[in-house]
Amino acid sequence: MMKSMGANEIREAYLRFFESKNHLRLDSFSLVPKDDNSLLLINAGMAPLKPYFTGIKTPPRNRMTTCQKCIRTGDIENVGKTSRHGTFFEMLGNFSFGDYFKKEAIIWGWEFVTEVLKISKDRLYVTIYLDDDEAYDYWVNNTDIEPGRIFRLGKEDNFWEIGEGPCGPSSEIHYDRIGHKVNTVEEFLEASDKDQIIEFWNLVFTQFDKDSEGNYNRLPNPNIDTGMGLERIATIMQGVNNIFEIDTVKNILNKISDIAGVSYGASSKSDISLRIITDHTKGFTMLISDGVLPSNEGRGYVLRRLLRRAARHGRLLGIKEAFLTKVVESVIENYQGAYPELKEKKDYILKVVSIEEAKFNETIDSGMMILNDYINEMEEKNEKVLPGEKAFKLYDTYGFPLELTQEILEEKSMSLNVEDFNKEMEEQRNRARSARGESNYMGSEDGIINKIDKDLNTSFVGYDHLKGESQIAVISSGLEDFSDKISAGEEGFIITLDTPFYAEMGGQVGDRGYITSDKGKAQVVDCKKNASGKIIHLVKMLEGSFSVEDKVLLTVDSDRRSNICKNHTATHLLHKALKDVLGDHVNQAGSYVGEDRLRFDFTHFSSLTIEELTKIEKIVNTEIMKAYEVATEEMTLTEAKEAGAMALFNEKYSDKVRVVSAGCYSKELCGGTHVRNSGEIGLFKILSETGVAAGVRRIEALTGFNAIEYIENKLSLLSNAADIIKSNEKDFVNKLNNLVSELKDKEKEIHELKQKMVSGLEEEILNSAEEVNGIKFISYKLEDIDTNSLRELAEKLRDKGGDILVLLAGTSEDKVSFVAMASKNLVSRGVHCGKIIKEVAAVAGGGGGGRPDMAQAGGKLPNKAQEAIDKLKSLLKSIIN
Incomplete structure (x- = not known):
């Protein structure tokens, strides 16, 4: 008999099941893609695992399982109107990277569905690709499904491919909601179209590599990629009609019903609004927890759009006051077990939502004024149709919902040009697609820099040494192909077996220096990592030549590295000082650590006062002058968290992490290079504090001799200004105030004369x-x-x-x-x-x-x-x- 299981229970049962099959269980990756320009947001369970499927990176284990947070906004206009559309959803998946294949995927899929979930076998159907006899044989010979319940479908239904690259047939498991037997493909497709039979688990067998000529070449190591929507399987397990009626989601919807004083099921119109608020609040809560902030472009625009649509539908339900933070609390309550970061960042999430909802309420009012101006102009000209570009400007620039524009126009017996509005919308989508850039199936870059043998690994020795001997493993001259040799006048890259050069990462710039031998000399102009983490020395060959397997001496520019270390350790002290002065909601949102300066972006919702900046600067300099030892140690992630180490807001860490401590004051997870003692920083001076995005501030600062030179220049400027107004520096401010006062008096006299x-x-x-x-x-x-x-x-x-x-x-x-x-x-x-x-x-x-x-x-x-x-x-x- 089929169990009645809650969504949280299903998620845990799935992950535990595949752990028992020797899969590595990973937490959900962030909704923000990492090193993948092909996606705005993670939209499928396999998306964060692309580098493992393409072979660019070596997976931590060849079998993995996840429950991945996903967002899709392509059907946002249908959310709430149908039983299946949602922007936020969770995708359960088990993956094999060249390990097991069809047989195990099919056997385990059937075992989980029938023995763990205990779904009745006479309610299940399976589809396979038309020509996939191998999958058919495994289903028939290795499970106890009736052969009559297996249907062969064409490419449109059971073959997965997107352009060139890895692809393959798939097999889907379907549930019969009605309980009637279908015997033919035609009957099956008809029942599926009527939602009487629904697909809930897709097993993709990635066994081909499609080339530019359309040929399907067998992959030497085929992969398994499965995806089962948690909400979809929960509707089956709980016997409900749509994803808004499963336990965790219904709890959120009921909260909104209570706030609005509206019963779910009372009317189709109010039900749509209840469902939209429920779905969108889940989505924007998860986005904020992953570091996304409201803005007018990219991911921030998706977040802002979800939040404002939810707020707008609250008004349609008759909610007058701000209410979204109450709904967010319900989301956190229902999802914090699976996503503990929601609880950890609760105050921060609520703050972002509160500010953005308040902004939207102001926007509604200002949007109404602009729309009224448009209406007055139309009435003067005796026009009845608002141009699409004006409606789009209201929507895009001011965040004014389209449906609200239409409602108000209808009240005036007017309408808008929807066709022109849609054209404007499509142009915006095209701009967004262009901004994301083009990529192939897996979103990976095909350049030579990412085709390096994944089994080649460079050992980084630069924490303890700035000079070292090693052997050249890879050379590319011209950055277009691998080569055996690089000669004077050529540019390219060199990979060695060991290196003291730090590769750009975590905001810290790459090292520079030289690679030398008795055969030649190359200048290292930069050091970076490719997509799989290989350390790449970008070089200009100055003298002679190098060949693969040559022994060389690598020497880092020590003065430059020293300045970088000063700035990097200073960012850690600054991070802690910001939390001390402004509050625990402050989190790092980005940084730049160079030889000349540092830049630190952090989450905060208002500009800092002179008093706050002075206090922060004083704290950092006080900690510098205490001359702390800056210690580094490796430990497990759990140990690091228990020790109170700060982690980056939106970073995924491996099991072993590097913890950098500046005395007892600052403790932070970091892979960068640092001074040995905080006293080496010398001096810390803030240059500026500005806003860079909604809820994100930026501090730029100097350390060491750069800070001293800055102060000397300021003192020189002050001295020159004092000379100009014929004052000494002690009386400078008083003299300047007197001059300004006299100038104002003169301006007043001039104004009166003009009058x-x-x-x-x-x-x-x-x-x-x-x-x-x-x-x-x-x-x-x-x-x-x-x-x-x-x-x-x-x-x-x-x-x-x-x-x-x-x-x-x-x-x-x-x-x-x-x-x-x-x-x-x-x-x-x-x-x-x-x-x-x-x-x-x-x-x-x-x-x-x-x-x-x-x-x-x-x-x-x-x-x-x-x-x-x-x-x-x-x-x-x-x-x-």
Whole structure:
């Protein structure tokens, strides 16, 4: 009899089952792909394992199993409207990298489904690829499925491939929800189309390599890649109709129902909103926990879109106040067992959501103002259809939901051009695809640098030595192919069996230096790792030549490395100081550690005050001056966490980790190079603190002699400034304040004099009034007048002139300002200052606008000012006519 199992129970049962089959169980990888430009977000269980499938990296074990967090947004418009669409889902998978193949995958799949889940065999069907007799034989001879329950389908259903590269047939396991026997392929397909029979587990047999000519070549080491949607199998195990009714998801949905005071099932409209909020909150909670922050592009845009759609549907349910943090708490409660990082980062996640929801509520209000302007403009022109590009601007720039735009337009008996909106949307998708770049099936790079034998490993000895002898293992001259030799004048890369050169990683730049022997000399211009972690020396050959198997001496630029070490250890002290001053929500979000400076990005939601920056800088310098020993030790990840070591916000670590400690103050997981004693850093000086993204701040700083040189330059600047104002440095600030005060007084006097001059012109300007078809107007140009004075004068002239339109231009050296004002009576006759000033300013190379009774504008061509205001007469004629 089939068990009734909760989603968390199913997940654990699956992973334990494959652990019992000697699979390495790994935690879910981050939703943010690592070293893979082909994906915006992880969308399948096998996606993070691409390097193992392609052979670029050696897997920690040839059998692995995971439950992978995934996000897909291609069908976001269908989420909530159907029973199966969701943006966030979990994919159970077991994988073989050249180890077991079809037989074991099929036997274990059947064993898990029938013996662990105890799904009745008379409810199960299997499909295989049309020509896959091997899979058919294994199903028939190694399981007890009835042969009549196996159906052969074509490439569209049971063959997995994407362009060139690894591919192969698949076998799927299906569940009969109705309990009726089907006997033919046609009956099976018909029942599947009606969702009476649903697929829940796909076993992919990657056995071919498709070449550019379309040939399917046998892989020497075929792979297994299976995927079973946790939500899908949970609906079967719990006997519910859709993924929103399984236990963990329903708990979240019920929370939203309580907040909104709306019962699930009361109406299809409210049910859609409840499902959308449930799904989207899961998605954006998981994204934030993996280090993604709201923005207007890339992953941040996906996050922002999910969060704002959820907030919008809360309004549709009648929720007036901010509510998403309450839903997030329910997500964390239901998923923290499988994903403990949710609990660890709970406060941080809630903070991000709270800020973004508040921003969205402001956006709704500002979006309403813009949409109302569009509607007023349409009413004036007697138009009924809002252009698609305007709706898209509201949607894309201001985050204003499309459905809200449509609803408001419908209330006004208007609509929008959906076709043009969709064109704009497609152009944006194309831009996003271009930004991700192109890649092949596995998202791997095919360059020569990633075709190095995966069994070749370079031993890094640079923690303890800056010089060492080794043997050349690989040479590439020109970076296009492997070669046996590299000669003077050529550029390429060299790989040795051992190296003291640190390869760029973890924000720290690669080492530079020289490779020498009695045969030649090469300059190492950079040191990097390829996709599989091989240490690559990028070189310029200066003298002679090197050949494979030559013995060489590798020498790191020690002064440069010393400066890099100072900056790297300083980032650790800075990280800890930021937490001490700002709070535990601070996490590293990126860094740059070079020879000349350091840059540290961190999660925080507001700019730092001068007092906070001063305090942080003082803490770091205090810890430097304590001259701590900087110790390094290797331990297990569990031991490191128990010891209180800080880990990077979004990094996956191996079982053995390197822990760097600066005395008792800082303890952090790190593979970089550091000073031996904190005192070697000498001095730490913050240069700047800025925002780089929503919720991410950046500090740039200097250490050592670079910091000393910076301070010396500042002192020299201060000394020169003191000389200029004829003051000593002690009295510099007082003298400067006095000068500024005197300058303000002079500016005030000048302004008052200008006001008197302008007032004296009032009568002259009023006397210059003209009339066109009964409309009295003034157009007048003034020299060297500021905008405020121009506006004050226009207001006085309008008040004194009765029913009058006033247009003034004020010029300065490089610009012109325009102000237009009209009496209420003239506005009622069709005069619109905003429209008039827009056309006037265009003559002077500018623009502007405003209300019918008052408007302002600017221009870049002051020599065109008179020509611009002279246009008023012809404009008034056209208005009256």
